[in-house]
Amino acid sequence: MLSYLLFSVTIGGIYALLALALNLAWGGAGLVNLGLAGFFGIGAYATALATGAGLPVALGLGIAMLAGVLAGLAITGATLRLRDDYLAIVTLGFGEIVRLVALNERWLTNGADGLSGIVAPFKAQLGVQGFNQGSALAVTALVLLVWWLLRRLDASPFGRALRAVREDQELAAFAGKPVLRLKFQAFALSAALAGLAGALYAHTQSYISPDHFQPLITIYIFLAVTAGGLGRPLGALLGAYAVVIFLEGTRFLAALVPGIEPVQVAALREALVGLSLLLVLHFRPRGLLPERIPPAPKALP
């Protein structure tokens, strides 16, 4: 039971990183990224392959983020003229392409069998239990660090300019803001964080396959950010943990319903996820922790 809990904390942290990444691009700059699972997958495969070739894990994490950045820049470059729904469609396609490449380029990714035996740092020294505790701790610490940094960024002139791009990019240009640069930076940083989340996933789970990067993950993260409060890093973070608690909790809840098959249990869980999103959007349309407008400083003497 303890290792299950630790596993949930680790997964919760990885989801939280993804939610923070999405909140930066979507909540910050208005860039809808439905390909989050793709960036997540790119990060996971990048570090798995790099550390598999003998590079140290720290370098693997860096390579995963770099791979995310490069993919993010490519996607932003290809979709400069698109926004909202069209950007969403392109990124959704991108996420699926990543998954399909991972599935079919067996020479690189070992196809549907996935990559196993990914380096688990310090596992030999810590033992299985110690490794699980260490993973949960390290991931949580990283989540808090990223959250703190993004909150800073959010409150900075950069965050303000980004919001202006989100609200009206044409007007933001008239306000003198370099819209393209801001979009590139926000999307690339967001992709780097998603790549980092993928790398953490790979090293804590030691096994990845294309199945782990289904678009469903993206949906969960959208759920987390929407329910938590779009445009507020703390909202995204708590929303992600709430989604994981909900997903794991409904496992037990569904088991309490008598006379249903395991397959129906899975379907029931999905239905509950959908229902809960509807309820949150109905009662708290701006999320549990809505975006705040920072107050002006009081008049100077």
Add this chain to the structure above:
Amino acid sequence: MSAALEVHGITRSFFGVAALRGVRFAVPEGSITGLIGPNGAGKSTLLNVVSGLLRPDGGTVRFLGDEVTGFAPHRLAARGLTRTFQVARGFPRMSVFQHFMLYGPRQPGEGLLQGLFRGAAARRREEELAERALGIARRLRLAPLLDAPVTALSGGQKKLVEIGRTLMAEPRMILLDEPMAGVNPSLGAEIAAHLQSLNAEGITLCLVEHDMPLIRQLCGHVVVMAEGRTLVTGSFDEVVAHPEVQEAYLGHRA
């Protein structure tokens, strides 16, 4: 007097229909220039070309002596050319204060790393801008509304916010697209007074407006456009007395 803005031979068509057919005029530096003309004369299109929203098919735009034809809006803003909109636009989920701060030029904190690590330069600039924003808010009597989201403001207040944030941009010249549209007379007088005081500080203004008494009151220089061309330029009294202007407006010679 040297020209703040010179447009020369600007042409622009939409789907084969010519909206601008070689407009040329100059806005003297330090003037309040009125751009008038009947509906369909191409005034808004011209404003969009000059402000970088539309690329002209031909012709040149010079600002303070430098050619800026086809420059993106943020590059024009950096040189001190900015504009307002006929229907006041704003960023819906940002407060009046955030609007003012946003328009401040030369913000080191808008860089990703500077934003993240809040360098001393970024903090200092933020304090300077905050001080200016509070000053402008007092001047426009918007101080009590600084924390309000712009969606909560009345149409007239939005116009004032637009003037305020434009001022934050430290412009050399402002293009105003119908600053009085949909504004009640008393606020209109207030806006006119603000425009005059801006001009007194050395900011060149070019306004598209239909309110003739206002044009007469404010504008020392008037450009009349019709059918995508410049018809006449001169003082208000000169241009209204011009037979071609009367014909363009009234459809016959008076």
